[in-house]
């Protein structure tokens with residue numbers, strides 16, 4: 534993964550506040566990368582977090598497929614997808630296709646905050662050398 538990796542951010546409606554909170558907490562790291570998002574998720578990340586995001590169509594209107602296409606083109610190196618396990622989605626085939634393509638392409642996929650926390654703190658994304666201890670003020 535390169536310093537300016539492509540990161541796709543997608544959240545279903547019940548998970549959007551979680552995504553906004555998580556992105557706000559990780560704003561500095563995220564802002565060092567190329568960000569892509571589906572329409573409504575992207576709108577909230579722009580308006581509420583102040584991130585610069587390439588905003589694609591809303592998920593049910595082809596946004597998931599557009600993210601999949603970016604993965605296939607090699608533009609997206611990491612997918613953060615907070616999908617809702619309790620609600621049926623009208624565009625379920627698109628959701629499955631996106632997750633399938635991400636796995637097929639062997640990119641990291643985080644489907645909940647715990648996994649997203651692991652991934653975002655990777656030295657591959659933060660650019661920090663894992664072997665150099667942090668400087669702790671005395």
Ligand SMILES: O=C(CO)COP(=O)(O)O
Nearest residue numbers: 571572573574591592593
């Ligand atoms: O539906 C989605 C993912 O499947 C997300 O789309 P929105 O960000 O437009 O709500």
